Amino acid sequence: MLQARSGSVTEEIREIAKIEGIAPEKLRTRIAEGRVVVLRNLRRSNLKIVALGEGLSTKVNVNVGTSGTVIKPEMEREKARIAAEYGADAIMDLSIGGPLDEIRRMIMDAAPNLPLGTVPTYQAWIEGVKKYGISMPDDWFLKVVEKQLKDGVDFMTIHAALTKDLAKRVVKSSRVMPIVSRGGAFLTAWMLENDEENPYRKHWDYLLELFAEYDAVISIGDALRPGAIADQHDEFQVGELIEAARLVRSAREKGVQTIVEGPGHMTLDQVVADIKFMKSLTGGAPYYVLGPLVTDIAMGYDHIAAAIGGAIAAAAGADFLCYLTPAEHLSLPNPEQVKEGLIAAKIAAHAGDLVKLGSRAARKDLELSLFRAKLRWDKMFSYAFDPERAKGIYAQFGLQTQACNMCGQYCACLILEKYFKGRKEPSIDDLVKRYESSISKNFEL
């Protein structure tokens, strides 16, 4: 951020600009202003460049990690491998069971090129309670952050926007679910037990120094995100977001990259307003959203509820989607559920980008549709998020015609084939122009 602010268009900026298809100078300005951040830790080399923010494609994060009751590090390693194979942009290790340092390093090794995120409050709480009891000293929280930064963690959820006052009030509130954030719950318990301010707030300046040293990213956590649609946009969610915006401003002054986390459960009509409000409040900081889940009752299919909200959020300007799996609200996911959740989130991100970025994101769709019109199955599969699954479904009843088995010999493309002769097929460039003029980039509901 500081290099960009000094006017320098670095090699890295040029590379991101090339990947994303935007002008390097425009990107430099956005990095300088904190509207774009790069997930990284100076200690890690060979990391894939993953930039988040205004005008860039929407990225997807996959959460992995042990639970308190299901501790299978090998399974978590497999989930990280799947995340890398199916195109996650980042992984968060949310482990809360077993040897936490060891598991984190194992996950990093399983996906060495992907930026890794953590929530250090988990390790601070779990190991701190064993070491000191619930009254662990406040600098203990910082020591854990420092250790994880030294280990190469690229971005961390820091729940610094949760004030003692908000915590005290939310636990006595009439919210359906006062706090659904695990890190938020740990910190609330610590603040209430010790009658102390949030350690991350108290030592915010020191935290900024630490993150500046590693050029790692602070993801300001949303401890008070709504965990039910009845709690959306209440004083607690909004109050925490206002605090987050203040923290973003102070981090920018020190050249520390920050992103802000968001909801949570939220109905369709509120999603666009939420994104626009957050962007306006934070001066365009990258927004990292969990879902949003547009209904509370999709158990077993919450990855779909989240993808619906995620697509609208991305179209409206959200920058980073945290995937949800079919196991959300029910269990730690298994590897297959991780894959399903990731692909649902990638579809949501892409659907959003088709609106947000226009034809920059649409090329693959336009190419695929030309092959689809010609029944070119060999070409079509290469565009699938999971080509093997697409091929398997295509061939599941055996193949008898050039068409698929939905209509067989009564395929519309086959019936009308002879009448199409002599038709002028559109070129990709024609389609790009047509697409650009057909979409509305100022997405509003």
Ligand code: SF4
């Ligand atoms: S058979 Fe039916 S579903 Fe399949 S490609 Fe032809 S029109 Fe489409």
